[in-house]
Amino acid sequence: MKANILIVGVGGQGTLLASRILGALADLEGSDCKLSEVHGMSQRGGSVVTNVKIADEVKSPIIGLRDADIIMAFEKLEALRYTNYLKKGGVIVVNDQEILPMPVITGARKYPEHIVEDLRERAGKVIVVPALAIAEEIGNLKTVNVVMIGALAKNLGIPFEKIDAALKAAVKPKLYEVNRTALQRGYDIG
Amino acid sequence: MKKLMLGNEAIARGAYEAGVKVVSAYPGTPSTEVSECIARYDEVYAEWAPNEKVAFEVAIGASFVGARSMVCMKHVGVNVAADPMFTAAYTGVNGGLVILAADDPGMHSSQNEQDTRFYARSAHIPMLEPSDSAEAKEFTKLAFELSEKYDTPVFVRTTTRLAHSQSLVETAERREVPLRPYVKDVSKYTMMPSSAIGRHVAVEAREDKLAADVNFFDVNREEMNDPSLGIVCSGVVYQYVKEALPEASVFKLGVVYPLPFGRLRDFASKVERLVVVEELEPFFQNQLKANGIDCEGKNLFSKQGEISVADIRLKLLGEKLDVEKQDLPVRPPVMCAGCPHRGVFYILNKLKVTVSADIGCYTLGAQPPLCAVDTVVCMGASVGIAHGFEKAAGREQSKRTVAVIGDSTFIHSGITGLINAVYNKSNITLVILDNSTTGMTGHQQHPATGLTLKQEPAKILDIVALCKTVGCDSVRVVDSYDLAEVEKTLKEELAADGVSVIVAKRPCALLDRNYPAPCTVSDCRKCGMCFKLGCPAIEKQADGSAKINASLCVGCGLCEKVCKFGAIKEG
Structure with missing residues (x-):
């Protein structure tokens, strides 16, 4: 397996767990893998980026401009912010959730309109996932990240059993069942 | 494995x-x-x-x-x-x-x-x-x-x-x-x-x-390849170099001080062009030059920020990437919904005082719309800076100057500044934002939390008693969520002579996540007061009215306290 996956979102949305599930997947595949995260100040509701690189041999842990095969965005504006990191023809898997940044909340700026259309102009393929609505149905808002992983896995052509095994390896046992439901739901619509 | x-x-x-x-x-x-x-x-x-x-x-x-x-x-x-x-x-x-x-x-x-x-x-x-x-x-x-x-x-x-x-x-x-x-x-x-x-x-x-x-030492490693370009590098930058320039010869430094000049000189003699790729200062480059080894480095790469694979390809291969300019609303980090620091900074902003702040989550009080911070330098500096303000500009200045510091930072190095202020007859007002944890780094224990790094029970440092013991003239405790009390106490202590400490106490909102129901808005008058809190859970609608994002709100009720029309209700 070979893929550069950029996970973007808002601090607190669970991008770290998502990257760890993909790390567990690489482990199952026997591939080399590097993950890169940002801790500290950026986690406080700021724009966050997590890098996942899977290949036979990975050098830099960081995905650069025009270097991502896939952008998995937990928030729409963040998807747009990082489109310069997508390779030509790359795939964007985007949660249709909007989280307003402070300049929008204070009225200094407007939240961009038509984001999904803009993404379609810039990507080879855009998959929109109503991950928040699905997580609400499941009854656990924290599963948004795993719904997204399900949709991503389907698009990477990964068998459900394999991504499920990766999930099991990455989450605490007591959280596995609810997350498995989230994974399945994401996989089904991916 | x-x-x-x-x-x-x-x-x-x-x-x-x-x-x-x-x-x-x-x-x-x-x-x-x-x-x-x-x-x-x-x-x-x-x-x-x-x-x-x-x-x-x-x-x-x-x-x-x-x-x-x-x-x-x-x-x-x-x-x-x-x-x-x-x-x-x-x-x-x-x-x-x-x-x-x-x-x-x-x-x-x-x-x-x-x-x-x-x-x-x-x-x-x-x-x-x-x-x-x-x-x-x-x-x-x-x-x-x-x-x-x-x-x-x-x-x-x-x-x-x-x-x-x-x-x-x-x-x-x-x-x-x-x-x-x-x-x-x-x-x-x-x-x-x-x-x-x-x-x-x-x-x-x-x-x-x-x-x-x-x-x-074999951690200093020469990787001879194409001799037309030789790179000297270390750390994660080595990975960037290997990805960007797979053909180049590389000298990878495992020991970055002292440098292996004998081997570096040898490497330099084998390559046609020698370039040091290092983040921040020209630490290797200047030493190489001082030792008579000619090289390039900071003529190509900045002393600021990080180096990237794309940066290396651009500077050494001339490869440019096609990227689009974007003008999107920025998303800076913010105080979390329910953050106990928010109300204190809201009041500080309202009182139009000069604020020397410190290192921690509360540094975010500098950001719009709170905009309540004037200075941030290093751990513990807020106290000494406020004291310096008074000694240079006099009592009138200290009547409108407040130092703020977190509990962990206060213990780290704020306490010595406070002893200095007491000893040297200062009139400063210090707010200790006590959220019972080391917040920004991700909730580490400290001497006043009652637990050690290994999560074993420990004696609890009594911050109030400590401030009294060092001789502060007034030490008062307020609830960070009680805006009226925070405002009243700040005004009284700013007016009072001597060293005043106000301990604004309320645990970090991320510690105990048993939140009450989210707040609700009805019959909003669009006055915009609640937006001045800078709470990520309060969203401005197209018509100017406020809406509470229930997935983010933790029901702290701060917005209810600032709404003059009673439109917001605690959950």
């Missing part, structure tokens, strides 16, 4: 396998997880110290008495620990002593971008720099060996991208290292002029020997 590990986790694993017995640290991004990971090993004593200087002294003590010990800090923590560190270079060690220092190029979570490699040079302490997690583990083990072999503390330097990247690591068993016998030796462990003069000679001799020996 290979396992994905954070660079920081790998350093902890390396220290564990090397038989480390004592680890002391103060949390600081990007170094914090080293201590958190090592605390999981029962064989290792690990602690949070109140600051890096104390942590360093603990590690020195453990080393002197014969144990392998480690002290961990972020780059600015090295400044705090510099006093014992410079002299520890003179005393040398008994058990191996390793200093983990984490730099933050690009300032992801720091107030400056200093290059810790210069400390290695000025303190005469050797420094290793790993390039991935596997090396992080191995270099940490090597650092303990070198420390004992050369009788010196040894740095392991990381940067954010190494510390917070995960890559595969092969683990090994721990090797127990018995305590070395402690023998009283005034000439080595008691640094006064008569003995330190002799130790300085030993330091220079050791460094000369090491500078010769590093030419034979």
